[in-house]
Amino acid sequence: MFGAPTPVSPPPDQPPGAARGRRTALTVAAAVAAVALLAGGITYAAMNAGEDDGKGKRNSADGGGPASKGTGPSPDSSGDGKGDTTASPDPAVSDAVEGVIAKEYLGTWQGSGRNSDGDVVSFRRITITQGSEGADVATTFNSFDDLLCTGAAELVSFDNLMVLESRSVTSIPEDGCSDGGKQTVRDHGDGTLIWTSGDGDETVTLTRVTANSAPIPAGFLGTWKYVDPDGNSQETYMLSLVQGASGEVVAKYTDDGPSFHCEMESVLVDANSTGLRLGPVTVTAAEPEEKCEGAHTHTLRMKGSDGLSLTWLGDEEAAPYSYRRVR
Numbered sequence: 001m002f003g004a005p006t007p008v009s010p011p012p013d014q015p016p017g018a019a020r021g022r023r024t025a026l027t028v029a030a031a032v033a034a035v036a037l038l039a040g041g042i043t044y045a046a047m048n049a050g051e052d053d054g055k056g057k058r059n060s061a062d063g064g065g066p067a068s069k070g071t072g073p074s075p076d077s078s079g080d081g082k083g084d085t086t087a088s089p090d091p092a093v094s095d096a097v098e099g100v101i102a103k104e105y106l107g108t109w110q111g112s113g114r115n116s117d118g119d120v121v122s123f124r125r126i127t128i129t130q131g132s133e134g135a136d137v138a139t140t141f142n143s144f145d146d147l148l149c150t151g152a153a154e155l156v157s158f159d160n161l162m163v164l165e166s167r168s169v170t171s172i173p174e175d176g177c178s179d180g181g182k183q184t185v186r187d188h189g190d191g192t193l194i195w196t197s198g199d200g201d202e203t204v205t206l207t208r209v210t211a212n213s214a215p216i217p218a219g220f221l222g223t224w225k226y227v228d229p230d231g232n233s234q235e236t237y238m239l240s241l242v243q244g245a246s247g248e249v250v251a252k253y254t255d256d257g258p259s260f261h262c263e264m265e266s267v268l269v270d271a272n273s274t275g276l277r278l279g280p281v282t283v284t285a286a287e288p289e290e291k292c293e294g295a296h297t298h299t300l301r302m303k304g305s306d307g308l309s310l311t312w313l314g315d316e317e318a319a320p321y322s323y324r325r326v327r
Contacts, residue, residue, distance in 0.1 A: 015226045015237040015310070015321055016253050016264055016281040016295040099130035100158045101137060104187050106130060109206035110270070116201050123269060123277060124195070124204050125246070128162075128185070131155055140166055141247060142177075143269045145297050145314030148279035149177035150247070161186035172267070172280050173294060213245045215271040220300065224308050224323035234258055239308075239323055241276075241300075244268055251278050255292070261285070262292035275301040 105128050113122035123143040131137035138153035153166040162185040171177035181198040185206075188194050193206040226237035235257040244250040246268050255262040263285035266278040277299050286292035297313045308323040 015239075015255065097130040099132050099135070099137070101128065101130055101155070101162065102158075102187070105162060105185065105193065107208050108211060109193055110209050111195075111204040111206045113195075113202045113204045121202060122204075124206075125209075125270075126153075126185075126195070126206065133157060138164060138166070141269075143277065143279060143297060146280060147176045148172040148267065148269065148297070151177075156182060172282060211245070214243050215245065216241070216243050216250065216268070216276060217271070217273060219302055219305065220276060220308070223326045225326050227322040227324055238326070239310075246270060250276075253281065260291035261287040264292070264294065266298075269297070275299055 108125065108127045110123070110125035112120045113124050115121050121144070125141040126138050128138045133155050135155055136152050137155045140149075140151040140153060142149045142151070148171070149168060150170045151166045151168050153164040156163040156165050163182055164185065165182050167179040168177045183198050184196045186194050186196075188205070191208065195204040195206055196202070220241050221243060222241060224239040224241070226239070228235070228237075236255070238254045238256075240252045240254075242250055242252075248267060249265045250268040251266040253262070253264040253266075255264075262283065264281045264283050266281050269277040269279050271277075278297065280297055281295040283292050283294055295312065296315070299311050299313065301309045301311075303309050303322070306325040308325070310321040310323065312318055
């Protein structure tokens with residue numbers, strides 16, 4: 001299984017960033033920028049995470065998230081990972097490229113990964129392009145409760161199904177993802193594809209989607225302030241949300257107090273009409289460093305027109321955090 005960094009999620013009643021144990025996350029900013037490399041955050045996919053490579057890193061190319069915890073699905077009420085997108089062929093796919101892949105496979109696909117027990121363990125997106133055996137034909141974008149991994153996949157063979165072998169390209173946090181083994185993709189005959197991890201422990205029903213450069217509903221955009229249940233007026237925790245595509249930084253956190261100042265950010269994983277899924281929180285500025293640290297993947301949902309609820313994935317016991325709109 002995929003080894004992960006020491007989980008770092010905020011304690012109860014505390015938003016991301018300040019007043020927690022030491023976390024050396026300042027160098028992760030480079031990895032955040034790298035996540036947007038896949039065609040400016042438009043060409044991405046999801047199907048990495050699998051077996052431990054013996055070095056405590058998660059396999060970013062195979063399947064299977066952490067066995068001890070299920071990862072919540074993208075914030076879609078159906079939990080099927082379809083998001084709020086429209087199924088149609090990917091216009092970026094070129095018929096002029098020669099290859100062996102059937103046209104039914106081409107395009108961008110996404111879905112929620114489930115283990116053999118039926119638990120949701122990942123959110124995955126994959127973009128498949130035409131090509132021949134030995135060529136890179138896919139890019140991957142893979143979200144877990146504590147990691148965000150991107151990768152590229154080489155075509156091993158294509159006949160009754162597609163066999164791929166993927167390698168890690170970027171990781172948030174740094175060094176959390178690693179290259180993986182083979183996985184398969186097969187046309188299900190109903191407009192979906194079935195992705196299966198190399199060990200067979202995780203499967204994803206992939207649905208075709210189209211890229212959207214502005215997927216975040218307008219109601220989420222703006223500046224939000226954390227509602228402290230203890231009424232602490234000396235500390236403030238702010239969240240700013242801007243429009244952006246999957247893989248781009250859309251959330252910035254600023255935490256201030258008498259003895260600390262922390263700045264953090266998260267990239268967009270998925271957005272639909274009911275909520276957002278954001279990648280792990282990474283620190284970009286810390287004063288002092290030991291007062292600021294990163295945190296897990298999280299989801300956001302609206303509470304009326306001026307309220308926001310934040311839920312950490314991988315921590316089922318933690319209560320959601322509440323934010324109110326500032327502007």
